[in-house]
Every structure is written in C-alpha cells, then in structure tokens.
Amino acid sequence: xxxxxxxxxxxxxxxxxxxxxxxxxxxxxxxxxxxxxxxxxxxxxxxxxxxxxxxxxxxxxxxxxxxxxxxxxxxxxxxxxxxxxxxxxxxxxxxxxxxxxxxxxxxxxxxxxxxxxxxxxxxxxxxxxxxxxxxxxxxxxxxxxxxxxxxxxxxxxxxxxxxxxxxxxxxxxxxxxxxxxxxxxxxxxxxxxxxxxxxxxxxxxxxxxxxxxxxxxxxxxxxxxxxxxxxxxxxxxxxxxxxxxxxxxxx
Amino acid sequence: xxxxxxxxxxxxxxxxxxxxxxxxxxxxxxxxxxxxxxxxxxxxxxxxxxxxxxxxxxxxxxxxxxxxxxxxxxxxxxxxxxxxxxxxxxxxxxxxxxxxxxxxxxxxxxxxxxxxxxxxxxxxxxxxxxxxxxxxxxxxxxxxxxxxxxxxxxxxxxxxxxxxxxxxxxxxxxxxxxxxxxxxxxxxxxxxxxxxxxxxxxxxxxxxxxxxxxxxxxxxxxxxxxxxxxxxxxxxxxxxxxxxxxxxxxxxxxxxxxxxxxxxxxxxxxxxxxxxxxxxxxxxxxxxxxxxxxxxxxxxxxxxxxxxxxxxxxxxxxxxxxxxxxxxxxxxxxxxxxxxxxxxxxxxxxxxxxxxxxxxxxxxxxxxxxxxxxxxxxxxxxxxxxxxxxxxxxxxxxxxxxxxxxxxxxxxxxxxxxxxxxxxxxxxx
Ligand SMILES: Nc1ncnc2c1ncn2[C@@H]1O[C@H](COP(=O)(O)OP(=O)(O)OP(=O)(O)O)[C@@H](O)[C@H]1O
Ligand SMILES: [Mg+2]
Numbered sequence: 001x002x003x004x005x006x007x008x009x010x011x012x013x014x015x016x017x018x019x020x021x022x023x024x025x026x027x028x029x030x031x032x033x034x035x036x037x038x039x040x041x042x043x044x045x046x047x048x049x050x051x052x053x054x055x056x057x058x059x060x061x062x063x064x065x066x067x068x069x070x071x072x073x074x075x076x077x078x079x080x081x082x083x084x085x086x087x088x089x090x091x092x093x094x095x096x097x098x099x100x101x102x103x104x105x106x107x108x109x110x111x112x113x114x115x116x117x118x119x120x121x122x123x124x125x126x127x128x129x130x131x132x133x134x135x136x137x138x139x140x141x142x143x144x145x146x147x148x149x150x151x152x153x154x155x156x157x158x159x160x161x162x163x164x165x166x167x168x169x170x171x172x173x174x175x176x177x178x179x180x181x182x183x184x185x186x187x188x189x190x191x192x193x194x195x196x197x198x199x200x201x202x203x204x205x206x207x208x209x210x211x212x213x214x215x216x217x218x219x220x221x222x223x224x225x226x227x228x229x230x231x232x233x234x235x236x237x238x239x240x241x242x243x244x245x246x247x248x249x250x251x
Numbered sequence: 252x253x254x255x256x257x258x259x260x261x262x263x264x265x266x267x268x269x270x271x272x273x274x275x276x277x278x279x280x281x282x283x284x285x286x287x288x289x290x291x292x293x294x295x296x297x298x299x300x301x302x303x304x305x306x307x308x309x310x311x312x313x314x315x316x317x318x319x320x321x322x323x324x325x326x327x328x329x330x331x332x333x334x335x336x337x338x339x340x341x342x343x344x345x346x347x348x349x350x351x352x353x354x355x356x357x358x359x360x361x362x363x364x365x366x367x368x369x370x371x372x373x374x375x376x377x378x379x380x381x382x383x384x385x386x387x388x389x390x391x392x393x394x395x396x397x398x399x400x401x402x403x404x405x406x407x408x409x410x411x412x413x414x415x416x417x418x419x420x421x422x423x424x425x426x427x428x429x430x431x432x433x434x435x436x437x438x439x440x441x442x443x444x445x446x447x448x449x450x451x452x453x454x455x456x457x458x459x460x461x462x463x464x465x466x467x468x469x470x471x472x473x474x475x476x477x478x479x480x481x482x483x484x485x486x487x488x489x490x491x492x493x494x495x496x497x498x499x500x501x502x503x504x505x506x507x508x509x510x511x512x513x514x515x516x517x518x519x520x521x522x523x524x525x526x527x528x529x530x531x532x533x534x535x536x537x538x539x540x541x542x543x544x545x546x547x548x549x550x551x552x553x554x555x556x557x558x559x560x561x562x563x564x565x566x567x568x569x570x571x572x573x574x575x576x577x578x579x580x581x582x583x584x585x586x587x588x589x590x591x592x593x594x595x596x597x598x599x600x601x602x603x604x605x606x607x608x609x610x611x612x613x614x615x616x617x618x619x620x621x622x623x624x625x626x627x628x629x630x631x632x633x634x635x636x637x638x639x640x641x642x643x644x645x646x647x648x649x650x651x652x653x654x655x656x657x658x659x660x661x662x663x664x665x666x667x668x669x670x671x672x673x674x675x676x677x678x679x680x
Binding site: 078084086093095103104105 | 627632
C-alpha cells in the first residue's frame with residue numbers, strides 16, 4: 001500500500017535535515033505503529049506524506065499503491081486515498097463542520113470521477129458515523145474544531161476518516177489527550193474501519209492505544225530514521241524500558 | 252473662516268457644472284441652505300483629516316471620469332425575491348421599468364413630486380438628518396447632494412410593509428454623473444426593508460436619510476458595484492427612536508472608488524443599530540467605509556462589522572467611531588474592521604475610534620489585517636478540497652460575520668451566491 005524509500009527531508013527555510021533516510025513499507029490491510037522519542041521526525045514524516053509546505057524532499061520516494069505521491073498536491077493525495085489524522089487538528093472559524101465534511105467528501109468523489117453525494121444521503125451517513133463516535137448534532141454544526149476540547153478534536157479527526165474512507169490512514173498521536181473512554185471510542189472507530197484494502201500507520205507514544213488497535217508491526221524512529229522494526233512486543237519493551245536500550249543497541 | 256484658494260477653486264469649478272432643481276419654497280430653501288453649507292466647508296482636499304486615506308480628486312472633478320459599462324452576464328441580484336422594484340437609469344427614474352408604486356402601509360412618491368408640494372412630510376426630513384450629520388465632521392458631498400439631487404424617492408411606511416422596496420440602479424452611459432436623494436420615514440411600529448443594487452452611473456452621489464420612529468424596524472441591504480471603473484460616494488443618515496431597530500448591510504464588489512459614509516444617531520432608549528459591510532476588491536479598487544455612530548440614549552446596542560477581501564493592489568480603508576454621550580448609560584457598542592489580504596500588494600488602513608462620556612457602558616473595538624491562514628488551508632486541502640475552493644471557503648468564512656447581519660435568509664443567500672461568483676472569477680492564477 002504505502003512504500004517509503006530512503007526518504008530524506010530538510011526544512012525549506014533552514015538548513016536542517018529532519019528525515020535522514022526513512023525506509024518503511026505498510027502492506028494492504030495491515031496496521032503498523034511508529035514509536036520514537038520526541039523530535040525524532042514522526043510528525044514530519046506524516047506532514048511530508050500528506051503534502052504540507054515548508055519541507056523539501058532531498059532524496060527518496062514515497063508511493064501509494066505504486067504511484068509516487070510526493071509530486072502530488074495535498075488534495076490529489078487525499079483523493080488518491082491518503083488521510084492524516086493531525087496531531088494538532090486545526091480550528092477553522094466560520095466554516096461549519098458539516099459544510100467542511102460535505103465539501104471535502106464531494107471534492108474527493110469528483111476528483112475520482114464519482115457522483116456527488118446528495119444532501120440527504122450525506123446527512124444520513126454523517127449522523128450514523130457521528131453517533132458511533134458520540135459526536136452530537138451541536139458539534140457537527142459548530143465551526144470546525146473551534147472551541148472543541150482536545151478529545152473532541154481527536155474524535156472529530158476519526159469522524160472525518162470514517163466519512164472519507166481513505167485507503168491509507170496515518171494517525172499522528174490520536175491517543176494523546178484522550179481520556180480512557182474516549183480512547184476506547186477512537187480505537188473502536190479505527191477497528192471498525194479495518195479492512196482488506198485499508199492500511200494504517202499509527203504514531204503513538206503509548207502502549208495503551210495499541211492494546212485496542214493491535215498492530216501487525218511496530219517501528220522505532222529515532223533521529224530521522226527507522227532504527228528498529230519488530231512485532232507488537234517492541235511496543236511493550238518501550239513501555240517498560242523506554243528508548244534507552246533500543247537506541248544503545250542500534251548505535 | 253475663508254477657504255483656502257485651492258479648495259475654493261475646486262468647489263466653484265464643480266458647482267459650475269451643477270443645476271439646482273426648482274420646487275416648492277421649503278424645498279428651494281432646503282437646497283439653498285445646503286449650497287451655503289457646501290460653500291462654507293468646501294469640497295474635501297488632501298489635507299483634510301477625514302480624507303486622509305482616500306483621495307477625493309475623482310469625486311471633486313467637474314465632470315465624471317468615464318466608466319465603461321460591464322456586463323457580468325449573470326442573473327440580476329434579488330431576482331427571485333418578491334419586491335417592489337423602482338428603477339433608475341443613469342440616475343433617472345424609469346417609470347416604465349418600475350413596478351406600480353403602491354403597496355399597503357406605504358407611500359412612495361418621486362422626489363420631484365414631493366418637493367413640488369407646499370405641504371409635505373419630507374420637509375421635516377430632507378436635508379435635516381444630513382445637516383445634523385455635518386457636526387462634528389463635515390461631509391461636503393452630502394451637502395452637495397441635498398443641494399443638487401436631481402431625482403430620488405420619498406418613502407413613508409405606516410405599518411408592516413409586506414415586501415421590500417428595491418431600488419435598482421442601472422448604468423448605461425459611460426459618462427453619467429448621477430445625484431440621487433432618498434428620504435425614508437418609518438412611522439411608529441412600521442417595518443420596512445429597502446434593497447439597493449446596481450452600479451448606477453459612471454459617478455454616483457447618493458444620500459439616504461432614514462427616520463426610524465419608536466418601535467419601528469428598518470432593514471437595508473445593498474450591493475454596489477460590478478462596473479470596474481465606476482465611482483461612488485454615498486451617505487446614509489439615520490435617526491433611531493425608542494425600541495427601534497436599524498440594520499444595514501452593504502456588499503461592494505469592484506468599483507474604482509467607493510466612499511460609503513454612515514451616520515447613525517441613536518436617540519431613543521433600547522434601540523438597536525447594526526451596520527455591516529463586506530467589500531471584495533481586485534486590482535484598481537479603493538473602498539472606504541466611514542462610520543459614525545452616536546449614542547444619546549439609554550440601554551442601546553450598536554454593532555459595526557466591516558470586512559474586506561483585497562488583492563492585487565486593492566486598497567480598503569475604515570474610519571469608524573462610536574461616540575457615547577454623557578447620560579447614554581448601558582450602551583453596548585461593538586466595532587470590528589478586518590481585512591483579508593490575499594497578496595502582498597493589497598493594503599488596509601484603519602482608524603477605529605471610541606469616545607465615551609458615560610461611565611456605565613460596554614464598548615469594544617478591534618481592527619486586524621492578515622493573510623489567509625495557511626494552517627487552515629492545508630487542513631482543508633489534506634481533506635481533498637482543491638486549493639482554490641479551499642481559499643474561497645476560508646474567504647467566505649472571513650466575511651461570514653458581516654453577512655450574518657442580514658436577517659432575511661433568502662436575501663443573505665443571494666448576497667452569498669454573488670460573493671461566491673465573484674471569488675470564482677477572481678481566483679489567483
Ligand atoms: N517547521 C519547523 N521549523 C523548525 N523546526 C522544525 C519544523 N518542523 C519540524 N522541526 C523540527 O524537526 C524535528 C522533528 O519534529 P517532529 O514534529 O517531526 O517530531 P515528532 O517525532 O513528531 O515529535 P513528538 O513526539 O514530540 O510529536 C524537531 O526537532 C522539530 O523541532
Ligand atoms: Mg509529533
């Protein structure tokens with residue numbers, strides 16, 4: 001599904017290399033997790049994959065189902081099936097959550113040559129998805145993320161993901177700031193989306209989310225590289241011992 | 252005090268090209284009074300503080316600089332709204348094109364007819380609010396309008412009027428120079444909506460005086476513009492009685508120069524005055540909102556909401572004042588002026604002012620200008636919304652607070668679709 005090859009990324013404005021040769025492959029239908037110390041480049045990787053400005057790819061590639069994505073505009077990547085649940089979801093005053101989601105969904109459908117969803121069908125769909133994430137009608141009406149609590153913002157990200165049904169879902173610390181119940185809701189939301197043709201890349205610091213969303217593979221990122229890859233037990237090791245031993249071992 | 256020679260020359264050169272219509276004696280003296288006011292103050296010059304942001308030269312010029320007529324090839328605004336249409340063609344009332352001027356709870360007369368009558372209610376309004384509005388700052392083009400207005404309408408609402416009075420200003424001649432004056436009186440408890448749209452003329456001077464009696468509600472929505480080269484200077488004077496409501500919204504799209512002055516006097520307790528504007532400009536566009544709200548009663552609310560979207564050298568200016576007189580306790584005054592600058596060539600100049608002589612009031616004001624929020628733009632794009640569409644969405648979101656001041660949903664939708672059309676035509680390459 002997603003294949004990242006020797007990806008090198010620096011900041012556009014500064015002479016600062018952040019990703020220093022990332023290699024990673026997430027096959028279709030699989031869930032991979034990335035863990036790693038603060039500042040190791042996890043969010044940068046997710047931003048570069050989704051096409052945020054300010055970064056320069058100096059080497060390497062990233063393909064989605066064999067197609068290079070790094071040359072595409074962010075909206076084209078989205079239409080191709082890439083989705084990022086933001087570590088810090090953005091507030092958009094003046095744009096209603098519903099309007100936002102309908103515009104996004106229909107834009108993606110249009111880009112893929114599909115029919116736009118009627119207002120009635122859209123409403124039905126969003127009500128159903130919102131209900132399972134315990135997002136009430138008021139939150140749907142309010143401007144995107146404005147005045148939402150940290151946990152509400154994260155649930156709103158998962159709602160967007162559920163509505164847009166992407167192929168490749170990247171979740172950047174979707175668990176941080178969530179209480180125990182909300183964590184369960186979010187995990188259930190993710191698990192409900194698990195399917196043959198859909199892959200996940202879950203960035204997290206904590207084992208707890210991975211108890212709910214069982215990853216097939218865990219990667220450790222440090223200083224802009226994937227330094228270790230293993231099974232779910234790797235997450236447990238991090239939880240128990242921190243990164244010290246792992247980093248010492250690969251150094 | 253004698254005027255500086257340059258000002259005097261400019262004023263006299265302009266006056267030489269104007270004819271004063273004849274009417275009943277009260278009308279003649281109202282016009283003569285206005286002329287002497289104008290002669291005393293003179294037309295604005297570059298040194299006048301009140302014209303610091305806007306060059307009046309094109310408005311002062313003896314004849315109108317030409318303005319090409321632009322055919323936007325779109326359905327006319329307010330097309331689907333049931334309304335009473337009153338059409339002016341290059342500043343001349345067109346009876347043929349207008350609807351029958353009769354409607355329940357409404358008296359409408361052509362201004363010339365009203366001003367030819369020896370006894371007429373318009374006597375107590377024509378030039379009266381304009382004169383009051385000349386203090387503490389002078390508004391020469393309003394005095395000029397009172398003196399020389401060549402056409403217009405007198406409207407009196409005596410109850411709830413079932414549909415809006417819609418003033419449609421067609422522009423057909425490239426050199427038309429129109430001066431229109433409207434007097435509108437809402438009697439106690441009356442309810443009236445006035446719509447205005449169209450570019451009107453190559454150069455347009457419009458003055459509207461609105462008296463809102465106790466318990467009456469006046470709604471005003473206008474859309475100026477379309478023609479890229481047209482010039483406009485407009486004045487809206489209003490006086491509000493007890494428990495009355497006044498809500499005015501203006502959309503300006505295009506136009507080389509627009510100066511909209513609004514002078515609102517809140518004189519009755521518990522009254523509400525809202526004035527809002529959304530202006531979008533691309534290129535050779537200068538848009539000036541000059542607003543003066545005076546609170547002279549207890550427990551009144553006023554809001555000024557002005558938003559401008561500017562690109563490609565367009566300039567937006569705002570001078571807004573809230574004056575709270577001694578004794579105007581429990582005043583709730585709000586003023587916001589904001590510009591969204593879509594590129595580095597656009598410019599916004601603002602002078603927000605509060606002057607308060609009462610101690611128990613809540614007044615706030617703010618003014619900002621900035622670019623489109625890159626974070627929000629990326630967020631939208633990452634969800635699949637194409638860049639241009641995402642920009643439009645954020646631009647409309649920026650304008651939303653002003654558009655929300657329009658109470659009627661159908662009218663607001665019309666304004667919104669007009670804006671969407673404009674944004675689509677003016678997307679950055
Ligand atoms: N726009 C930027 N300007 C300056 N430094 C940046 C920028 N973006 C990223 N960095 C730096 O790059 C490094 C990697 O940041 P990134 O946000 O990718 O880390 P992370 O692994 O997601 O960390 P965390 O676990 O704290 O979320 C950090 O040192 C960060 O300060
Ligand atoms: Mg991060």
